[in-house]
Amino acid sequence: MALLRRPTGPSPTPQDISMKEENLCQAFSDALLCKIEDIDTEDWENPQLCSDYVKDIYQYLRQLEVLQSINPHFLDGRDINGRMRAILVDWLVQVHSKFRLLQETLYMCVAVMDRYLQVQPVSRKKLQLVGITALLLASKYEEMFSPNIEDFVYITDNAYTSSQIREMETLILKELKFELGRPLPLHFLRRASKAGENLKQQYYTGYxxxxxxxxxxxxxxxxxxxxxxxxxxxxxxxxxxxxxxxxxxxxxxxxxxxxxxxxxxxxxxx
Structure with a gap:
């Protein structure tokens, strides 16, 4: 299940973020001098692709990724361990497929779950509750039509009530300060795939x-x-x-x- 979460280091300092921004700016400058092809130049007629702002958007997503990073050892010393998390994510993948939800919904679900588990100790008996509530939140954020809360109760074999899921939903939202707009691996994958070739990909991904x-x-x-x-x-x-x-x-x-x-x-x- 490590495929669903990019390994990261300790929480960054403001100096780290500032240095990263400077490096990105330098990379953009170097690429301009090398006359890197603008992969967005033909998208101006499609307002959904936001070609005028897309570079700024991705620079912001990179900053947000650092600010919302997950410590690779965030479960150390907790009642929950990596194997339990892996079992839960494996099950959530199956639930996601059964509900026929968007790819973004699954990635956001895991991100919400990990961010909450990183800052809030959770007992083993409530781990599945956190996972299914994270999927509900992600569905509300990404889907045109989210499954009903009763569907989530049913899929847990009535292990939790709708009231318990709503209560956990409130706790997660408060803990995350309603900041659900996390950049997802899928966002960066699409950008990197569009760039394609070696030099262009290094420029547009920053790696x-x-x-x-x-x-x-x-x-x-x-x-x-x-x-x-x-x-x-x-x-x-x-x-x-x-x-x-x-x-x-x-x-x-x-x-x-x-x-x-x-x-x-x-x-x-x-």
């Missing part, structure tokens, strides 16, 4: 290949663990094995030598 290597290794490790039946958490693979999603989790490239080599250092293989 070099060496800077994303660690994340790539963790993703490759999870792919190998699933493909070699080293984990019971297979909801994501099953989801992306459907024809609707082009059976992307079944492509032979996921068993390639390149994936194996990326994963090797984290799997203790030579």
């Amino acid at each position: 070099t290949e060496s800077e994303v290597l660690e994340v790539m290794q963790h993703m490759a490790k999870n792919v190998v663990r699933v493909n070699e039946n080293m984990t019971k958490f297979t909801a994501i693979k099953n989801k992306y094995a459907s024809s609707k999603l082009l059976k992307i989790s079944t492509i032979p490239q996921l068993n390639s030598k390149a994936i194996q080599e990326l994963a090797s250092p984290l799997l203790g293989r030579s």
Whole structure:
């Protein structure tokens, strides 16, 4: 389930954020001098793509990502551990598919859940309540029509009442100060995919290949663990094995030598 959360370091200081902004500005300046292709130049006729503001929007999302970062050890010393979280996320992926919700809804659900768990100790018996409430909140934020609260009660096999879900919804919103506009991995993926080529991608994402290597290794490790039946958490693979999603989790490239080599250092293989 690490695929759903980008590993991050300790909470950044204002100096860290300022330095990051300066680096981004320098990258933009360097790219302009190199005459990097403007990938938004042909989008001016589509108001939904906001071509006049898109670069500022993504710069703001990068700042927000740092401010709302999740500590990779945020569950240390808590009643909840990483395995419990993984079981919950695996189940939430299945619920998300059953309700036929948007991709953004799932990513936001996990982000809301993690942000709450990071700042508020939660007992084991209420972990699923936090997860299903996070999915309800994400549905209200992203979906045109959110499932009814009774649907969420039913999907938990009546483990919680609608009143308990509403109460948890209030607690989460207060703890997060109603700040649900978190940038999602999907937002950055779409931008990076649009850029495509090496130099353009480095410019538009702000990352070099060496800077994303660690994340790539963790993703490759999870792919190998699933493909070699080293984990019971297979909801994501099953989801992306459907024809609707082009059976992307079944492509032979996921068993390639390149994936194996990326994963090797984290799997203790030579």
